Amino acid sequence: MRDALPLIWRKIPERYTLLGSHCNNCKTDYFPQRTICPHCRSKGKLVDKQMPREGKVYSFTEVHSGPAGFQHETPYFLAIIELPNKVKVLSQLVDSSKDKVKVGAPVKMVFRRIFADGAEGVIAYGFKFKVVN
Amino acid sequence: MRKVSIIGGGLTHFGEHWEISFREMVAEAGAKALHDSKIEGKDIQAIYGGCMASGRLLGQEHVGALIADQLGLNPLPSTRCEAACASGGVALRQGIQAIASGMYDVVAVGGVEKMTEVSVEEASLALGGAGDQEWELFNGATFPALYALMAKRHMLEYGTTEEQLALCAVKNHANAVHNEYAQFRSPITLEQAMNASVIASPLKLFDCSPISDGAAVVILAASDVAKKFVDEPVEVIASAQASDSLALTGRETLTSLKATQIAAKDAFKQAKITPKDVDLAEVHDCFTIAEILAIEDLGFFPKGKGGKATEDGETALNSTVSVNTSGGLKACGHPVGATGVKQAVECLWQLQGKAGQRQVKDAEYALSHNVGGSGATAVVHIYKKL
Numbered sequence: 001m002r003d004a005l006p007l008i009w010r011k012i013p014e015r016y017t018l019l020g021s022h023c024n025n026c027k028t029d030y031f032p033q034r035t036i037c038p039h040c041r042s043k044g045k046l047v048d049k050q051m052p053r054e055g056k057v058y059s060f061t062e063v064h065s066g067p068a069g070f071q072h073e074t075p076y077f078l079a080i081i082e083l084p085n086k087v088k089v090l091s092q093l094v095d096s097s098k099d100k101v102k103v104g105a106p107v108k109m110v111f112r113r114i115f116a117d118g119a120e121g122v123i124a125y126g127f128k129f130k131v132v133n
Numbered sequence: 134m135r136k137v138s139i140i141g142g143g144l145t146h147f148g149e150h151w152e153i154s155f156r157e158m159v160a161e162a163g164a165k166a167l168h169d170s171k172i173e174g175k176d177i178q179a180i181y182g183g184c185m186a187s188g189r190l191l192g193q194e195h196v197g198a199l200i201a202d203q204l205g206l207n208p209l210p211s212t213r214c215e216a217a218c219a220s221g222g223v224a225l226r227q228g229i230q231a232i233a234s235g236m237y238d239v240v241a242v243g244g245v246e247k248m249t250e251v252s253v254e255e256a257s258l259a260l261g262g263a264g265d266q267e268w269e270l271f272n273g274a275t276f277p278a279l280y281a282l283m284a285k286r287h288m289l290e291y292g293t294t295e296e297q298l299a300l301c302a303v304k305n306h307a308n309a310v311h312n313e314y315a316q317f318r319s320p321i322t323l324e325q326a327m328n329a330s331v332i333a334s335p336l337k338l339f340d341c342s343p344i345s346d347g348a349a350v351v352i353l354a355a356s357d358v359a360k361k362f363v364d365e366p367v368e369v370i371a372s373a374q375a376s377d378s379l380a381l382t383g384r385e386t387l388t389s390l391k392a393t394q395i396a397a398k399d400a401f402k403q404a405k406i407t408p409k410d411v412d413l414a415e416v417h418d419c420f421t422i423a424e425i426l427a428i429e430d431l432g433f434f435p436k437g438k439g440g441k442a443t444e445d446g447e448t449a450l451n452s453t454v455s456v457n458t459s460g461g462l463k464a465c466g467h468p469v470g471a472t473g474v475k476q477a478v479e480c481l482w483q484l485q486g487k488a489g490q491r492q493v494k495d496a497e498y499a500l501s502h503n504v505g506g507s508g509a510t511a512v513v514h515i516y517k518k519l
Protein backbone atom coordinates (compact mmCIF):
# COMPACT_ATOMS: atom_id res chain seq x y z
CA MET A 1 0.00 0.00 0.00
CA ARG A 2 2.80 2.38 0.88
CA ASP A 3 4.10 2.72 -2.66
CA ALA A 4 0.67 3.45 -4.11
CA LEU A 5 1.55 6.18 -6.60
CA PRO A 6 -1.99 7.58 -7.09
CA LEU A 7 -2.35 7.97 -3.32
CA ILE A 8 0.90 9.88 -3.04
CA TRP A 9 0.20 12.03 -6.12
CA ARG A 10 -3.35 13.12 -5.32
CA LYS A 11 -2.49 14.18 -1.77
CA ILE A 12 0.42 16.41 -2.77
CA PRO A 13 -1.26 19.74 -1.84
CA GLU A 14 -2.22 18.37 1.57
CA ARG A 15 1.05 16.60 2.30
CA TYR A 16 3.38 19.30 0.93
CA THR A 17 1.64 22.43 2.19
CA LEU A 18 -0.81 21.38 4.95
CA LEU A 19 -3.76 22.38 2.77
CA GLY A 20 -6.93 21.63 4.71
CA SER A 21 -10.60 22.54 4.55
CA HIS A 22 -12.72 25.23 6.17
CA CYS A 23 -16.50 25.16 6.52
CA ASN A 24 -17.99 28.57 5.77
CA ASN A 25 -21.18 27.53 7.59
CA CYS A 26 -19.87 26.38 11.00
CA LYS A 27 -16.43 28.07 10.67
CA THR A 28 -14.56 24.86 11.58
CA ASP A 29 -11.16 23.95 10.09
CA TYR A 30 -10.33 20.39 9.05
CA PHE A 31 -7.14 18.51 8.24
CA PRO A 32 -6.88 16.29 6.27
CA GLN A 33 -9.37 17.66 3.76
CA ARG A 34 -12.98 16.57 3.87
CA THR A 35 -15.65 16.29 1.20
CA ILE A 36 -18.52 16.66 3.68
CA CYS A 37 -18.52 18.80 6.85
CA PRO A 38 -19.35 16.30 9.64
CA HIS A 39 -21.14 18.99 11.67
CA CYS A 40 -23.22 20.61 8.91
CA ARG A 41 -23.41 17.79 6.36
CA SER A 42 -25.60 18.99 3.45
CA LYS A 43 -25.62 22.57 4.82
CA GLY A 44 -21.81 22.73 4.95
CA LYS A 45 -19.79 24.93 2.62
CA LEU A 46 -16.26 23.55 2.45
CA VAL A 47 -13.44 25.56 0.90
CA ASP A 48 -9.67 25.02 0.78
CA LYS A 49 -7.68 26.61 3.59
CA GLN A 50 -4.01 26.59 4.56
CA MET A 51 -3.44 25.24 8.05
CA PRO A 52 -1.10 27.07 10.45
CA ARG A 53 2.41 25.59 10.26
CA GLU A 54 3.22 26.01 13.92
CA GLY A 55 1.67 24.30 16.90
CA LYS A 56 2.35 22.43 20.12
CA VAL A 57 3.04 18.79 20.96
CA TYR A 58 -0.22 17.30 22.30
CA SER A 59 1.11 13.75 22.81
CA PHE A 60 4.16 11.84 21.64
CA THR A 61 5.81 8.43 21.63
CA GLU A 62 9.21 7.08 20.67
CA VAL A 63 8.67 4.24 18.20
CA HIS A 64 11.27 1.49 18.70
CA SER A 65 9.66 -1.08 16.42
CA GLY A 66 9.18 0.73 13.13
CA PRO A 67 7.12 -0.48 10.18
CA ALA A 68 8.52 -1.31 6.73
CA GLY A 69 9.87 1.83 5.09
CA PHE A 70 10.78 3.44 8.43
CA GLN A 71 13.15 0.86 9.90
CA HIS A 72 16.34 2.70 8.94
CA GLU A 73 15.30 5.68 11.09
CA THR A 74 14.02 3.69 14.09
CA PRO A 75 13.76 4.74 16.89
CA TYR A 76 11.90 7.92 15.96
CA PHE A 77 9.43 10.26 17.59
CA LEU A 78 5.81 10.26 16.48
CA ALA A 79 3.53 12.98 17.80
CA ILE A 80 0.07 14.46 17.67
CA ILE A 81 0.48 18.19 17.11
CA GLU A 82 -2.25 20.63 18.09
CA LEU A 83 -2.40 23.66 15.80
CA PRO A 84 -3.69 27.05 17.03
CA ASN A 85 -7.01 26.43 15.21
CA LYS A 86 -7.51 23.25 17.34
CA VAL A 87 -6.80 20.96 14.38
CA LYS A 88 -4.68 17.95 15.32
CA VAL A 89 -2.09 16.44 12.99
CA LEU A 90 -0.22 13.16 13.38
CA SER A 91 3.40 13.47 12.29
CA GLN A 92 6.94 12.40 12.94
CA LEU A 93 9.00 14.78 15.10
CA VAL A 94 12.48 15.23 13.64
CA ASP A 95 15.63 17.31 14.16
CA SER A 96 14.71 17.64 17.84
CA SER A 97 16.91 16.59 20.73
CA LYS A 98 15.35 14.08 23.10
CA ASP A 99 15.30 16.44 26.08
CA LYS A 100 13.25 19.00 24.11
CA VAL A 101 10.52 16.57 23.05
CA LYS A 102 7.81 17.24 25.63
CA VAL A 103 4.04 17.67 25.69
CA GLY A 104 3.43 21.38 25.16
CA ALA A 105 6.71 21.97 23.29
CA PRO A 106 6.34 24.50 20.42
CA VAL A 107 6.88 22.93 16.98
CA LYS A 108 6.90 24.01 13.35
CA MET A 109 6.29 22.15 10.10
CA VAL A 110 9.21 21.09 7.94
CA PHE A 111 9.21 19.44 4.50
CA ARG A 112 10.87 16.03 4.46
CA ARG A 113 11.09 12.67 2.75
CA ILE A 114 8.52 10.38 4.45
CA PHE A 115 9.65 7.03 3.09
CA ALA A 116 11.11 5.36 0.03
CA ASP A 117 9.94 2.05 -1.30
CA GLY A 118 13.30 0.39 -1.85
CA ALA A 119 16.12 1.66 -4.09
CA GLU A 120 13.98 1.98 -7.21
CA GLY A 121 10.57 2.60 -5.64
CA VAL A 122 8.48 5.70 -5.21
CA ILE A 123 9.74 8.33 -2.79
CA ALA A 124 7.00 9.95 -0.73
CA TYR A 125 7.50 13.49 0.58
CA GLY A 126 5.44 15.45 3.04
CA PHE A 127 5.29 17.25 6.36
CA LYS A 128 7.10 16.47 9.57
CA PHE A 129 7.45 18.73 12.58
CA LYS A 130 10.45 19.88 14.63
CA VAL A 131 10.71 21.43 18.06
CA VAL A 132 11.40 25.18 17.89
CA ASN A 133 14.22 26.25 20.17
CA MET B 134 -38.08 -8.11 19.22
CA ARG B 135 -37.47 -11.74 20.10
CA LYS B 136 -35.04 -12.41 22.91
CA VAL B 137 -31.82 -14.20 21.99
CA SER B 138 -29.66 -16.68 23.91
CA ILE B 139 -26.31 -18.38 23.44
CA ILE B 140 -26.70 -22.14 23.68
CA GLY B 141 -23.13 -23.26 23.11
CA GLY B 142 -19.60 -22.30 22.20
CA GLY B 143 -16.39 -23.76 20.81
CA LEU B 144 -12.79 -22.58 20.59
CA THR B 145 -9.55 -23.73 19.05
CA HIS B 146 -6.44 -23.26 21.12
CA PHE B 147 -5.15 -19.71 20.57
CA GLY B 148 -1.49 -19.42 19.64
CA GLU B 149 1.04 -19.83 16.88
CA HIS B 150 -0.32 -22.75 14.91
CA TRP B 151 1.73 -23.53 11.82
CA GLU B 152 0.31 -27.05 11.80
CA ILE B 153 -3.33 -26.09 11.26
CA SER B 154 -4.92 -24.06 8.45
CA PHE B 155 -7.50 -21.28 8.48
CA ARG B 156 -10.24 -23.60 7.27
CA GLU B 157 -9.31 -26.39 9.68
CA MET B 158 -9.55 -23.93 12.59
CA VAL B 159 -13.04 -22.89 11.45
CA ALA B 160 -14.12 -26.52 11.24
CA GLU B 161 -12.67 -27.40 14.66
CA ALA B 162 -14.31 -24.50 16.53
CA GLY B 163 -17.59 -25.04 14.65
CA ALA B 164 -17.76 -28.76 15.42
CA LYS B 165 -17.04 -28.10 19.10
CA ALA B 166 -19.74 -25.42 19.27
CA LEU B 167 -22.33 -27.72 17.72
CA HIS B 168 -21.41 -30.44 20.20
CA ASP B 169 -21.58 -27.98 23.13
CA SER B 170 -25.02 -26.80 21.92
CA LYS B 171 -26.35 -30.33 21.45
CA ILE B 172 -27.64 -29.37 18.01
CA GLU B 173 -27.02 -30.70 14.53
CA GLY B 174 -26.07 -28.82 11.40
CA LYS B 175 -29.62 -29.11 10.09
CA ASP B 176 -30.86 -26.94 13.00
CA ILE B 177 -28.79 -23.94 11.85
CA GLN B 178 -30.44 -21.44 9.51
CA ALA B 179 -27.74 -18.84 8.87
CA ILE B 180 -24.07 -18.07 9.56
CA TYR B 181 -22.21 -14.83 10.35
CA GLY B 182 -18.41 -14.82 10.48
CA GLY B 183 -16.00 -12.19 11.75
CA CYS B 184 -12.63 -11.96 10.01
CA MET B 185 -10.44 -8.90 9.58
CA ALA B 186 -7.60 -9.46 7.18
CA SER B 187 -7.62 -12.86 5.49
CA GLY B 188 -7.06 -11.17 2.14
CA ARG B 189 -3.85 -9.52 3.26
CA LEU B 190 -2.70 -12.40 5.48
CA LEU B 191 -3.63 -15.38 3.31
CA GLY B 192 -4.79 -14.06 -0.05
CA GLN B 193 -8.16 -15.56 0.83
CA GLU B 194 -11.40 -13.57 0.66
CA HIS B 195 -14.99 -14.84 0.46
CA VAL B 196 -14.76 -16.15 4.00
CA GLY B 197 -18.54 -16.36 4.49
CA ALA B 198 -18.94 -19.08 1.88
CA LEU B 199 -15.70 -20.75 3.04
CA ILE B 200 -17.06 -21.14 6.58
CA ALA B 201 -20.34 -22.70 5.37
CA ASP B 202 -18.40 -25.01 3.06
CA GLN B 203 -15.99 -26.20 5.74
CA LEU B 204 -18.76 -26.81 8.26
CA GLY B 205 -20.70 -28.83 5.65
CA LEU B 206 -23.46 -26.25 5.85
CA ASN B 207 -23.92 -25.22 2.22
CA PRO B 208 -26.36 -23.90 1.02
CA LEU B 209 -27.01 -21.80 4.16
CA PRO B 210 -26.64 -18.02 3.80
CA SER B 211 -23.23 -17.16 5.26
CA THR B 212 -21.94 -13.60 5.64
CA ARG B 213 -18.53 -12.23 6.56
CA CYS B 214 -18.40 -9.18 8.83
CA GLU B 215 -15.34 -6.90 9.00
CA ALA B 216 -14.72 -4.19 11.57
CA ALA B 217 -10.98 -4.66 12.14
CA CYS B 218 -10.36 -6.16 15.61
CA ALA B 219 -14.11 -5.82 16.36
CA SER B 220 -15.07 -8.10 13.44
CA GLY B 221 -16.09 -10.89 15.83
CA GLY B 222 -18.22 -8.62 18.00
CA VAL B 223 -19.93 -7.15 14.97
CA ALA B 224 -20.62 -10.65 13.56
CA LEU B 225 -22.13 -11.63 16.91
CA ARG B 226 -24.36 -8.57 16.78
CA GLN B 227 -25.51 -9.46 13.24
CA GLY B 228 -26.46 -12.95 14.42
CA ILE B 229 -28.36 -11.54 17.39
CA GLN B 230 -30.23 -9.10 15.14
CA ALA B 231 -31.11 -11.87 12.68
CA ILE B 232 -32.87 -13.83 15.44
CA ALA B 233 -34.30 -10.78 17.23
CA SER B 234 -35.94 -9.73 13.97
CA GLY B 235 -37.85 -12.98 13.81
CA MET B 236 -36.14 -14.13 10.62
CA TYR B 237 -34.36 -17.16 12.15
CA ASP B 238 -34.53 -19.38 15.26
CA VAL B 239 -30.95 -20.70 15.29
CA VAL B 240 -27.81 -19.02 13.93
CA ALA B 241 -24.08 -19.82 14.09
CA VAL B 242 -21.59 -16.98 14.66
CA GLY B 243 -17.91 -17.53 14.06
CA GLY B 244 -14.72 -15.54 14.27
CA VAL B 245 -11.36 -16.52 12.82
CA GLU B 246 -7.92 -15.16 12.03
CA LYS B 247 -4.73 -16.85 10.85
CA MET B 248 -1.91 -14.40 11.43
CA THR B 249 1.28 -16.45 11.53
CA GLU B 250 1.23 -17.42 7.87
CA VAL B 251 3.21 -14.25 7.07
CA SER B 252 6.14 -12.44 8.70
CA VAL B 253 5.55 -10.31 11.78
CA GLU B 254 6.25 -7.22 9.64
CA GLU B 255 3.63 -8.20 7.09
CA ALA B 256 1.11 -9.05 9.85
CA SER B 257 1.76 -5.65 11.45
CA LEU B 258 1.11 -3.87 8.15
CA ALA B 259 -2.13 -5.82 7.72
CA LEU B 260 -3.23 -4.86 11.26
CA GLY B 261 -2.32 -1.28 10.46
CA GLY B 262 -5.28 -1.26 8.11
CA ALA B 263 -7.45 -0.96 11.24
CA GLY B 264 -6.23 2.62 11.54
CA ASP B 265 -6.16 5.39 8.97
CA GLN B 266 -3.94 4.14 6.15
CA GLU B 267 -3.61 7.53 4.42
CA TRP B 268 -2.86 9.72 7.44
CA GLU B 269 -1.59 7.50 10.26
CA LEU B 270 0.21 4.52 8.74
CA PHE B 271 1.56 6.62 5.87
CA ASN B 272 3.22 8.97 8.37
CA GLY B 273 5.00 6.23 10.32
CA ALA B 274 2.40 5.22 12.89
CA THR B 275 2.15 1.66 14.16
CA PHE B 276 -0.67 0.29 16.30
CA PRO B 277 1.43 0.26 19.46
CA ALA B 278 2.35 3.90 18.68
CA LEU B 279 -1.32 4.96 18.43
CA TYR B 280 -2.12 3.40 21.81
CA ALA B 281 1.12 4.86 23.21
CA LEU B 282 -0.12 8.33 22.25
CA MET B 283 -3.28 7.62 24.26
CA ALA B 284 -1.26 6.24 27.18
CA LYS B 285 0.95 9.32 27.28
CA ARG B 286 -2.08 11.62 27.62
CA HIS B 287 -3.70 9.39 30.25
CA MET B 288 -0.50 9.45 32.29
CA LEU B 289 -0.27 13.22 31.94
CA GLU B 290 -3.89 14.00 32.74
CA TYR B 291 -4.55 11.42 35.47
CA GLY B 292 -1.15 10.38 36.83
CA THR B 293 -1.48 6.81 35.55
CA THR B 294 1.88 5.03 35.88
CA GLU B 295 3.79 2.53 33.73
CA GLU B 296 3.57 0.11 36.67
CA GLN B 297 -0.22 0.35 36.66
CA LEU B 298 -0.25 -0.42 32.93
CA ALA B 299 2.06 -3.38 33.46
CA LEU B 300 -0.16 -4.72 36.25
CA CYS B 301 -2.97 -5.26 33.72
CA ALA B 302 -0.67 -7.66 31.88
CA VAL B 303 0.46 -9.35 35.10
CA LYS B 304 -3.18 -9.92 36.11
CA ASN B 305 -4.21 -11.19 32.66
CA HIS B 306 -1.30 -13.64 32.53
CA ALA B 307 -2.32 -14.89 36.00
CA ASN B 308 -5.84 -15.56 34.70
CA ALA B 309 -4.59 -17.30 31.54
CA VAL B 310 -2.68 -19.83 33.62
CA HIS B 311 -6.07 -21.46 34.23
CA ASN B 312 -7.29 -21.29 30.61
CA GLU B 313 -6.43 -24.32 28.49
CA TYR B 314 -7.16 -22.35 25.29
CA ALA B 315 -4.77 -19.49 26.12
CA GLN B 316 -1.64 -18.67 24.13
CA PHE B 317 0.46 -17.75 27.20
CA ARG B 318 -0.15 -19.84 30.30
CA SER B 319 2.93 -18.63 32.18
CA PRO B 320 2.62 -16.05 34.92
CA ILE B 321 4.76 -12.93 34.57
CA THR B 322 6.08 -10.59 37.25
CA LEU B 323 5.85 -6.81 37.41
CA GLU B 324 9.65 -6.68 37.14
CA GLN B 325 9.63 -8.72 33.92
CA ALA B 326 6.99 -6.47 32.41
CA MET B 327 8.79 -3.28 33.46
CA ASN B 328 12.16 -4.47 32.17
CA ALA B 329 10.92 -5.65 28.77
CA SER B 330 12.06 -3.91 25.60
CA VAL B 331 10.30 -0.72 24.57
CA ILE B 332 7.95 -1.04 21.57
CA ALA B 333 6.54 2.52 21.51
CA SER B 334 7.19 4.45 24.72
CA PRO B 335 5.67 4.15 27.29
CA LEU B 336 4.45 0.76 25.99
CA LYS B 337 6.79 -2.19 26.34
CA LEU B 338 6.60 -5.75 25.05
CA PHE B 339 4.29 -7.03 27.80
CA ASP B 340 1.91 -4.09 27.27
CA CYS B 341 1.07 -5.50 23.83
CA SER B 342 -1.18 -8.38 22.81
CA PRO B 343 0.47 -11.01 20.59
CA ILE B 344 0.00 -12.12 17.00
CA SER B 345 -2.15 -15.24 17.15
CA ASP B 346 -4.04 -17.88 15.21
CA GLY B 347 -7.43 -19.03 16.42
CA ALA B 348 -11.13 -19.48 15.84
CA ALA B 349 -14.23 -19.20 18.01
CA VAL B 350 -17.87 -20.12 17.37
CA VAL B 351 -21.09 -19.57 19.34
CA ILE B 352 -24.53 -20.91 18.54
CA LEU B 353 -27.42 -18.51 19.09
CA ALA B 354 -31.05 -19.47 19.49
CA ALA B 355 -34.25 -17.56 20.16
CA SER B 356 -34.75 -17.66 23.95
CA ASP B 357 -38.20 -19.24 23.54
CA VAL B 358 -36.66 -22.31 21.89
CA ALA B 359 -33.22 -22.32 23.56
CA LYS B 360 -34.16 -24.73 26.35
CA LYS B 361 -35.22 -27.32 23.78
CA PHE B 362 -31.50 -27.76 23.11
CA VAL B 363 -29.66 -27.14 26.39
CA ASP B 364 -30.53 -26.82 30.08
CA GLU B 365 -28.49 -23.68 30.75
CA PRO B 366 -28.66 -21.16 27.92
CA VAL B 367 -27.32 -17.67 28.56
CA GLU B 368 -29.46 -14.77 27.40
CA VAL B 369 -27.98 -11.79 25.57
CA ILE B 370 -29.74 -8.93 27.39
CA ALA B 371 -27.97 -6.10 25.53
CA SER B 372 -26.25 -5.60 22.20
CA ALA B 373 -24.85 -2.16 21.37
CA GLN B 374 -22.37 -0.72 18.90
CA ALA B 375 -20.97 2.73 18.12
CA SER B 376 -18.45 4.32 15.76
CA ASP B 377 -15.97 7.19 15.95
CA SER B 378 -13.40 8.85 13.69
CA LEU B 379 -10.99 6.38 12.09
CA ALA B 380 -7.94 8.47 12.99
CA LEU B 381 -6.94 9.52 16.50
CA THR B 382 -6.59 13.13 15.39
CA GLY B 383 -10.36 13.31 14.76
CA ARG B 384 -11.19 12.53 18.39
CA GLU B 385 -12.32 15.01 21.05
CA THR B 386 -10.04 13.32 23.60
CA LEU B 387 -7.31 10.68 23.70
CA THR B 388 -8.14 9.54 27.24
CA SER B 389 -11.54 7.97 26.49
CA LEU B 390 -12.94 5.90 23.67
CA LYS B 391 -16.19 7.73 23.00
CA ALA B 392 -17.53 4.77 20.97
CA THR B 393 -17.11 2.54 24.04
CA GLN B 394 -18.83 5.09 26.30
CA ILE B 395 -21.80 5.41 23.95
CA ALA B 396 -22.16 1.67 23.31
CA ALA B 397 -21.87 0.97 27.06
CA LYS B 398 -24.52 3.54 27.95
CA ASP B 399 -26.87 2.04 25.39
CA ALA B 400 -26.11 -1.52 26.57
CA PHE B 401 -26.75 -0.79 30.25
CA LYS B 402 -30.03 0.90 29.31
CA GLN B 403 -31.11 -2.16 27.33
CA ALA B 404 -30.07 -4.53 30.12
CA LYS B 405 -31.69 -2.39 32.85
CA ILE B 406 -28.67 -2.91 35.11
CA THR B 407 -25.71 -0.75 36.20
CA PRO B 408 -21.98 -1.42 35.93
CA LYS B 409 -22.00 -2.38 39.63
CA ASP B 410 -24.18 -5.40 38.81
CA VAL B 411 -21.62 -6.90 36.42
CA ASP B 412 -19.65 -9.82 37.86
CA LEU B 413 -17.17 -10.33 35.04
CA ALA B 414 -16.11 -8.43 31.93
CA GLU B 415 -14.08 -9.52 28.93
CA VAL B 416 -12.66 -6.18 27.76
CA HIS B 417 -10.56 -5.31 24.72
CA ASP B 418 -7.00 -5.16 26.10
CA CYS B 419 -5.10 -5.11 22.80
CA PHE B 420 -2.69 -2.95 24.84
CA THR B 421 -2.65 -2.50 28.61
CA ILE B 422 -3.74 1.13 28.28
CA ALA B 423 -6.79 -0.14 26.38
CA GLU B 424 -7.86 -2.13 29.45
CA ILE B 425 -7.50 0.99 31.65
CA LEU B 426 -9.57 3.02 29.17
CA ALA B 427 -12.16 0.22 28.92
CA ILE B 428 -12.79 -0.23 32.65
CA GLU B 429 -13.30 3.54 32.92
CA ASP B 430 -15.36 4.02 29.75
CA LEU B 431 -17.61 1.04 30.58
CA GLY B 432 -18.39 2.70 33.91
CA PHE B 433 -16.74 0.25 36.32
CA PHE B 434 -14.45 2.97 37.67
CA PRO B 435 -14.46 6.79 37.38
CA LYS B 436 -12.43 8.40 34.58
CA GLY B 437 -8.78 8.53 35.59
CA LYS B 438 -9.11 5.90 38.34
CA GLY B 439 -8.60 2.79 36.20
CA GLY B 440 -4.88 2.60 36.90
CA LYS B 441 -5.36 2.87 40.65
CA ALA B 442 -8.20 0.32 40.58
CA THR B 443 -5.92 -2.12 38.75
CA GLU B 444 -3.10 -1.50 41.21
CA ASP B 445 -5.50 -2.09 44.12
CA GLY B 446 -6.53 -5.46 42.66
CA GLU B 447 -10.11 -4.41 41.98
CA THR B 448 -10.08 -6.08 38.55
CA ALA B 449 -8.54 -9.38 39.67
CA LEU B 450 -10.47 -12.65 39.70
CA ASN B 451 -13.34 -12.50 42.22
CA SER B 452 -12.78 -8.89 43.21
CA THR B 453 -14.92 -5.79 42.48
CA VAL B 454 -15.30 -6.85 38.84
CA SER B 455 -13.37 -9.80 37.39
CA VAL B 456 -11.78 -8.39 34.24
CA ASN B 457 -10.48 -10.66 31.47
CA THR B 458 -10.83 -13.99 33.23
CA SER B 459 -9.82 -15.70 29.97
CA GLY B 460 -6.48 -13.90 30.08
CA GLY B 461 -7.79 -11.22 27.73
CA LEU B 462 -6.22 -10.40 24.41
CA LYS B 463 -2.88 -10.02 26.16
CA ALA B 464 -2.48 -13.56 27.47
CA CYS B 465 -5.24 -15.65 25.86
CA GLY B 466 -4.13 -14.28 22.48
CA HIS B 467 -5.63 -12.01 19.85
CA PRO B 468 -6.50 -13.64 16.52
CA VAL B 469 -8.29 -10.42 15.65
CA GLY B 470 -11.44 -11.68 13.92
CA ALA B 471 -11.95 -14.39 16.57
CA THR B 472 -11.56 -12.20 19.65
CA GLY B 473 -15.09 -10.78 19.87
CA VAL B 474 -16.60 -14.25 19.62
CA LYS B 475 -14.10 -15.75 22.09
CA GLN B 476 -15.16 -13.11 24.61
CA ALA B 477 -18.77 -14.31 24.27
CA VAL B 478 -17.66 -17.94 24.76
CA GLU B 479 -15.85 -16.98 27.98
CA CYS B 480 -18.95 -15.13 29.26
CA LEU B 481 -21.11 -18.16 28.37
CA TRP B 482 -18.91 -20.65 30.19
CA GLN B 483 -18.51 -18.38 33.22
CA LEU B 484 -22.28 -17.91 33.57
CA GLN B 485 -22.76 -21.67 33.13
CA GLY B 486 -20.23 -22.31 35.91
CA LYS B 487 -17.90 -24.20 33.55
CA ALA B 488 -14.78 -22.02 33.89
CA GLY B 489 -12.85 -24.31 36.22
CA GLN B 490 -10.11 -22.69 38.28
CA ARG B 491 -10.82 -19.25 36.82
CA GLN B 492 -14.53 -19.45 37.70
CA VAL B 493 -16.09 -16.24 39.01
CA LYS B 494 -18.16 -17.14 42.09
CA ASP B 495 -21.94 -16.79 41.74
CA ALA B 496 -21.59 -15.05 38.37
CA GLU B 497 -24.94 -13.62 37.32
CA TYR B 498 -24.11 -10.90 34.78
CA ALA B 499 -21.25 -10.83 32.27
CA LEU B 500 -20.18 -8.18 29.74
CA SER B 501 -18.03 -8.32 26.64
CA HIS B 502 -16.36 -5.31 25.00
CA ASN B 503 -14.73 -5.52 21.59
CA VAL B 504 -12.91 -2.60 19.93
CA GLY B 505 -11.94 -2.06 16.30
CA GLY B 506 -8.75 -0.17 15.50
CA SER B 507 -7.85 2.60 17.92
CA GLY B 508 -11.51 2.97 18.94
CA ALA B 509 -13.37 3.69 15.71
CA THR B 510 -15.73 0.77 16.44
CA ALA B 511 -16.87 -0.47 19.84
CA VAL B 512 -19.28 -3.31 20.53
CA VAL B 513 -20.72 -4.10 23.97
CA HIS B 514 -22.82 -7.14 24.89
CA ILE B 515 -24.30 -8.04 28.28
CA TYR B 516 -25.32 -11.59 29.21
CA LYS B 517 -27.42 -13.17 31.95
CA LYS B 518 -28.13 -16.76 32.82
CA LEU B 519 -31.60 -17.59 31.48
